[in-house]
Amino acid sequence: MLSAPAGATVGAVKSAPPPPADGRRPPAAPHRRTRPWPWLRLRTRTLLLQCAVVTLVVCTAFGAFAHDSEQRLTREYQQRALAVARTLAGEADIRAAVARWSDAADRPGGGAAHASRATLVNGALNSRAETVRRRTDALFVVLTDDRGIRLSHPDAAELGRRVSTDPSAALSGHEELARHRAHLGEEVVAKVPVRAPGSRRVVGEANVGVSAASVHAEQTRVLLSGLGWLVAALLVGLAASVLLARRWKRLTLGLEPEELATLVQEQEAVLHGIGEGVLALDTRDRVTVANDEVRTLLGIEAVPGTPVRELGLTPRVRSVLREPDAGRAAMAVVGERVLVVSARTVRREGRRLGTLLTVRDRTAVESLTRQLDAVRTMSAALRAQRHEFANRLHVLSGLVHSDRPEQAAGYLDSLLVSGPLGETLPDPDPRAVRDASLRAFLSAKAAAARERGVTLVVGGGTWVPRAVTAPVDVTTVLGNLVDNAVDAAQAGRRTPRRVEVELIGVDDALLATVADSGDGVAATRRHDLFDEGASTKEPDADALGGRGVGLPLARQIARARGGDLRLTAPGAPPAPAGPSEEAPPGTTAAAADSAPDNTADGAPDDRVTGGAVFVARLPGVLACADEPPRDEAPDETPSDEDPTDEPPGEGPTGEDPAHEPPGEGPTGEDPAREGRTGDAPPRESPTDDPPEHPV
Template sequence: MQTTDTVVPVPGDRRVPRRRGIAFSTRMMALQLGVVVLVVVLTAGIYGWLSYQRLVAEIGSKALAVAQSVAVEDAVQDSLAAAATAGTTPANAALRDGAVQRLAEALRDRTDSLFVVITDRRGKRWSHPDPTRLGETVSTSPEEALAGREVTTLETGTLGPSVRAKVPVWAPDGRTVVGEVSVGFSTDDVAEALAGALPPILAVAALAVVTGGTGTALLSRRLRSDTLGLEPAEVGELVQDQAVVLYGVSEGVIGVGEDGRVTICNDRARRLLGLTDPAGRTLADLGLPPRVLALLDAADDAARPGVQVVAGGSVLIVTAKRVTRGGRKLGWVVVVRDRTDVEALSRQLDAVGALSTALRAQRHEFANRLHAISGFLRIGRHAEATEYLDEALRSGPLKYPVDFAGTLEDPFLQAFLGAKAMRSAEMGVPLRLGGATLIEGRVSDPQDVTTVLGNLVDNAVTAAVRGMAGERWAEVELLSDAATLYVTVSDSGDGLAGADAEELFAEGYSTAAGARDQAGRGEGFGLSLSRQIARSLGGDLWVLSPGDAGGPGAVFCARLPGVLDAGADASAGAGTGSGTEEGA
């Protein structure tokens, strides 16, 4: 896995120009602040209205209590009862000096009320703050009180709007209503009381606005931080681009947050790594090799090559890049690439290249032999020409690079092993077929056979080159059983040198630690991949013999079910094989 820093482009660098105008966070802050202010104003207004109603009710209760106390005064009851019996109302002059007026005015002064008005049952005033109005009919209806009911109301009379209470005045015998008492307090008193309650209300409202504004500002700041300063339209574009990138590329992509947990994983990565529901899990929980996890813990500036892993019978290359923006670390992007097809194509290309080289050599050899025969004929040596031609027909135009290749009839195996033999011969290791080799049928699964057989042969040739034996060699023995192919590969190397046979098949294990080929590919994956392929077919790959120091080396066996077409025409295979042998 390669760990480098990748800087996320700022919105202005995107292919879609950034929208101008007021930022979304600012508009959201203004909207939220407006909502807070509106709610506070409505709440304060409702609270003020309820306070006004409460004050009106309190003052009305006070007026009612005063009116009730006046209505039970003996002087009031006796005077109004006498007037009711006489059916007349005294003159204004008599009322001014009467006991009812004096009592009402004294009570008005003590209670600081707006008025204390006493009327008889005809609605004529017996008391009033303005003596000139004595004897006149009251300005508001006394019907409720004269009907024997106590009421509290907000009305406007000769002295202006007031909260007033009206109670009936009963005769001394308590059977007849002889008048009413109306006590009122000015609405200015209510306003003054409400004004006293307004400062706390306004203070609470101001505190609510400040608190709401502060919370809105913090929320807006947090939103800008969480969205990395992007506008909603830009976030939507990023989501669209993310879907295009994640699900449109052929590589597997895994997003890992700073906490090491997977935030997103595309379908390709799930298939390559065999993952199910990886979101929210760590890479360790996903079963990735330790060296992949170790790379995420490396320093940010550490440059490391991609890591090869084997998963599901495939060789995968895993790389990673750290993502930062504005100095803030956002996590990693892990990219998984399938290299299995590339490896197979490389082997096939190697085989084609080796065979083309062999064909060029054969062409030159064939031309040389034709020149020799032509020379014999020109000088009249017909017997020598015939003998030379018979010898050429018996040995072929060019000796096939694999010993005992005549026992192998499948053309694919002949071509593949021929290519391998060319390369091993260049390394000074002859490649030969075992004498017990016998194949009936044709190869139907070249890719799996190529991978398993090629890895085993390459390992055998490498072991022979590194071995201490005087004579170097590598041997392949192939046997068929219906559709199953058995492969045995041995060499002249120094064997496994006491290594655990099972440890050889561990991913990344190599007897030459750190060795890498010219393409930058590390050793240690061939046996692991080959065993996975064999087992995926229902077969297996194992160590038959660990070998000895100084040779012979280790012997590996593989069983590959279903890779042969048992119904293929053997004669066709033989004919093709012979032609390939001679043509090789």
């Protein structure tokens, strides 16, 4: 038989972990207290506890009532016995008879102690005492002399004997009430002194006793009558405990205290851990719950108990709270953030509990949306350029196959001096917009507008000689204005549909003017044009939060930089032409009479009139480095006289004279460009005077 090695513990399941190297004992695991009676739920434990408390209270009250009733009955029977004893001791014949027995006891061989029992039994005192005892239902009525010898007693054998209790108090002239046990049982006794007739001398005592059994019987009757009230009170208390337990269950949703604590902790963690803002209001529109995210997004304190009118919410957010069941989210601009807010009414069992406002930050999504919109615009521009280049290649292919090399070479030369903006912007100066990203943005917007049947032109006064340092803000403001202008021009009744953009750089500020040929802004919409959610367009079900965000966001960006965005000319829809005159395209009849003559040498007017005009001022978006004046720009050719150094409209257009075909006019236009095939319509010569914009 194998024996266990020394030091091994027989039957051990696993060995103890080795002690730490430093000799210190590892800290003991925290003791987890277990609740008593884990098999009982909170409702059951509460019910049992309440029942125990109710039972204890009722029983204690009943015990106090029983003790009080016993004391009360004892005093009542004592007073009854005292009254009988006083009456008996006050009768004259009783006083005289007792006085004779007391005087006889002073003589040798006299007194009740030496009298025969028959004499005492048949005596007047015993007869009178028995009559009183039977009438008052007393236990005994005893008369004694001044030595305590019984002169009357219910038991004849006790006559002539000394009383069993101390008679000294009564014989001293004092009344006494006592409760003690004698040979007749437990009794309540009243002792009254008997005085001699006509004097204060005590000659004996009158003892009247009432059995304690009578007191107990009366007390039992009283307690039995109160027992019914006891049971009724106990039942009412138990019923109230059951109802309270049920209500507690409804209020706690049937959860245990541990579950409630865990639920509160989890909800608190979720409430402050989610990326959305949550603001809860009660039925009186006071804040009840607000997480950290909603305080950050809305820029409010939101202390519980604060009325919603004191939170400083924007009008857009307040309008969402006023209509909590609108069924869709709304976009709001708060500070530099674009938020999606939604509100709903919280109800439980058909009862309104309050309003819940959820806020989501859409600033990053809006930035991605703008970038995606730029990509889409660029792809549309590339698609238009691909189509345009395909048409040019078709023309070039036709000239080559028709054996016209000179015309093909001239056509190629004309293509070299044109670019993406050359098809959409009239005679642009390459240095008018120095920033490449801004030129690409305008080119993309022009291509996208052309696909929608709208011509986007750059005003002749455009001059931005510095690089853009805040392209996101510039493209956001300018993009919203251009998009709105293209929408207005496309929906308007004037033709041709045109949008004009003029950009002027003043120090580090950019002044942008956007005009369209649309029907203008209605008078009913001018007061809330820059309010969040307000829009002159039809609602778009696919747009998250609806329309009415672009202009408020653009104005918010402009004002955040110390600038502004405003509507300088609301415009008006075109009026029908009169029968005797024909209004020019794109102008109203009134405008045709008052418009200045901006044509030169018969060239048509390129100004965009009739629609709305928006002006934006964006400080701090251009580079602060000093730029050389326009007439002292660095030459791009070794020639001493670079024609590109002259501002537009004051000299040559900057085209290479070697590439100018014969017959070129004074404006520098290439007749070959007017007659070439392609998607773009023939270009019109610019006016001599650049359009004047209210900046």
